[in-house]
Amino acid sequence: MFDIVTKLAAGLAVLVLGTGPAAAEARLDPMSALAGRPAGANPLDPMAAIRARADAGAARAGNEEFGGLPDGAGAEETYYQCVACHSTEIIKQQRVTDHRWDELWTWMVEAQGMVEPEPETKALILTYLKTNFSSER
Amino acid sequence: MSDRTDSTLIPQDAEAPSGSRRRFLKTTGLSALGAMLGMAVPFERNLPAGFVPAALAQDAGLDLMAGKQGLVVLGDRPLNAETPAHLLDDDVTPYERLFVRMNGLVPQTALDQDAEGWVLTVDGEVETPLELTIDELKSRFETVTRRLVIECGGNGRAFFQPGTSGNQWTVGAVGCPEWTGVRLADVLKEAGVKETAVYTGHYGNDVHLSGDEEKEVISRGVPIEKALEEDAVIAWAMNGAPLPALHGFPLRLIVPGYPASVSQKYLNRIRVRDREHDGAKMTGDSYRIPAYPIAPGTEVPEEDMVVLTEMPVKSIVTFPETGAEVKAGEAVEVRGHAWCGKGDVAAVHVSLDFGQTWQEAALEPAPNRFAWQRWRANLTLPQHGYYEVWARAVDQDGIGQPPLSPVWNPRGYANNIQHRIALVAVA
Numbered sequence: 001m002f003d004i005v006t007k008l009a010a011g012l013a014v015l016v017l018g019t020g021p022a023a024a025e026a027r028l029d030p031m032s033a034l035a036g037r038p039a040g041a042n043p044l045d046p047m048a049a050i051r052a053r054a055d056a057g058a059a060r061a062g063n064e065e066f067g068g069l070p071d072g073a074g075a076e077e078t079y080y081q082c083v084a085c086h087s088t089e090i091i092k093q094q095r096v097t098d099h100r101w102d103e104l105w106t107w108m109v110e111a112q113g114m115v116e117p118e119p120e121t122k123a124l125i126l127t128y129l130k131t132n133f134s135s136e137r
Numbered sequence: 138m139s140d141r142t143d144s145t146l147i148p149q150d151a152e153a154p155s156g157s158r159r160r161f162l163k164t165t166g167l168s169a170l171g172a173m174l175g176m177a178v179p180f181e182r183n184l185p186a187g188f189v190p191a192a193l194a195q196d197a198g199l200d201l202m203a204g205k206q207g208l209v210v211l212g213d214r215p216l217n218a219e220t221p222a223h224l225l226d227d228d229v230t231p232y233e234r235l236f237v238r239m240n241g242l243v244p245q246t247a248l249d250q251d252a253e254g255w256v257l258t259v260d261g262e263v264e265t266p267l268e269l270t271i272d273e274l275k276s277r278f279e280t281v282t283r284r285l286v287i288e289c290g291g292n293g294r295a296f297f298q299p300g301t302s303g304n305q306w307t308v309g310a311v312g313c314p315e316w317t318g319v320r321l322a323d324v325l326k327e328a329g330v331k332e333t334a335v336y337t338g339h340y341g342n343d344v345h346l347s348g349d350e351e352k353e354v355i356s357r358g359v360p361i362e363k364a365l366e367e368d369a370v371i372a373w374a375m376n377g378a379p380l381p382a383l384h385g386f387p388l389r390l391i392v393p394g395y396p397a398s399v400s401q402k403y404l405n406r407i408r409v410r411d412r413e414h415d416g417a418k419m420t421g422d423s424y425r426i427p428a429y430p431i432a433p434g435t436e437v438p439e440e441d442m443v444v445l446t447e448m449p450v451k452s453i454v455t456f457p458e459t460g461a462e463v464k465a466g467e468a469v470e471v472r473g474h475a476w477c478g479k480g481d482v483a484a485v486h487v488s489l490d491f492g493q494t495w496q497e498a499a500l501e502p503a504p505n506r507f508a509w510q511r512w513r514a515n516l517t518l519p520q521h522g523y524y525e526v527w528a529r530a531v532d533q534d535g536i537g538q539p540p541l542s543p544v545w546n547p548r549g550y551a552n553n554i555q556h557r558i559a560l561v562a563v564a
Contacts, residue, residue, distance in 0.1 A: 035296050113349055
């Protein structure tokens with residue numbers, strides 16, 4: 001057990017010290033504007049994406065205790081439900097529709113063997129995800 | 138790491154593990170460590186005290202990132218990391234600069250570089266099922282060495298709007314190492330492909346994120362016609378060295394032109410199927426696109442989703458690095474690579490004026506089919522100021538890269554948007 005922790009800590013040092021996106025942000029990069037996510041913009045207006053303010057999905061300051069997930073109702077439940085399989089990094093990258101979150105939940109349960117929590121907890125987590133990692137709001 | 142802290146890693150009291158877990162998180166403040174601890178949570182009620190779930194004992198591979206240079210880590214569990222475009226300038230992508238796409242955890246055999254007793258099984262719709270050791274692969278079939286592009290199906294996902302789910306790759310989930318192995322087609326022919334063969338199914342020994350050893354991480358395949366073309370290889374070496382742990386040790390497939398998920402890592406079985414393969418991540422939305430163009434952000438009935446096969450034509454600018462300063466009025470070499478899921482690229486054009494005018498770049502032939510091709514252009518920025526270089530590759534059918542994302546799809550695959558870099562010209 002102890003050596004797992006040592007290994008992990010070594011890996012973590014790489015993640016922290018590695019060249020994260022922060023290092024690259026200072027450079028001019030025309031691709032960053034193209035990765036903007038216009039939350040709430042009409043997806044059926046092709047010009048909306050082009051004029052949208054760039055929001056490359058940079059993580060808001062999150063709660064370190066919950067893997068950097070932003071605080072809010074359901075943050076703790078979301079954290080403990082999700083990190084059973086994967087880290088919070090994949091969650092923080094998402095900006096998807098409500099429908100897609102429902103689909104992802106079903107896929108995780110049916111195809112990936114996720115243990116489904118009580119219905120109230122499920123509702124809380126999905127609301128949290130749809131609130132914080134949405135392409136709709 | 139104190140002994141006291143270490144002892145809290147495994148809940149001793151299955152009734153009340155939460156307090157110790159929370160205390161530990163607060164003690165360390167390390168989110169990755171917290172993630173490892175959190176892993177036990179959904180199952181904790183069923184665990185005997187002191188039991189260590191398999192996943193907790195298996196490595197996501199993060200510490201191996203010490204051997205990579207300059208990659209951007211998108212996720213630590215599963216491990217996913219991409220390479221900034223300017224670090225992809227090499228003709229042959231070195232290990233240090235090859236992207237990492239893990240669907241699960243790195244198997245122990247790969248971490249230990251232990252290929253002892255490794256057997257590749259070829260079965261299903263074949264006349265003679267084979268069980269081949271690595272030595273038998275090397276001795277019974279002709280060895281080939283080729284540069285083959287490997288590109289994640291989701292490379293470019295970050296540019297789709299609205300967003301699509303998955304790792305938000307920009308342009309760097311691609312590389313072109315040199316692979317050594319045997320032709321997949323030779324091995325399949327040795328086994329004797331039956332008339333009933335329709336598809337291949339590929340299997341490896343990577344470990345599911347949940348730690349459930351019975352669960353398939355990923356098992357994809359290709360149409361038998363693609364598998365029998367002479368390009369695909371069963372590789373044991375990359376750039377002249379045994380396959381690294383993150384890239385499939387001891388055996389992997391490289392099936393060029395298709396999304397890299399068909400190029401199974403940690404390969405131990407190829408099953409020839411009499412129907413489209415239905416392994417993990419072949420079905421549902423995984424690596425599938427709508428059979429017809431759809432409006433952005435809309436949903437598609439499952440039966441209208443088809444398997445993504447050939448990747449579209451694409452190019453990147455690898456030099457200079459975006460944002461570089463250059464001298465106004467003096468020629469500067471701009472260069473990069475171009476590749477295509479159908480084979481060779483026909484031409485590359487570059488624009489200095491936001492796509493108003495284009496000039497043709499010099500394009501080198503591929504050293505072998507499905508290697509990326511070097512392109513170069515000498516550009517002179519007429520006066521001081523801000524410029525963008527846009528690059529556009531065109532395939533043999535005259536189909537080129539779009540200036541904005543191509544047709545939207547629910548999982549954000551096959552985005553071959555033109556790559557642009559900024560150049561600042563100084564007087």
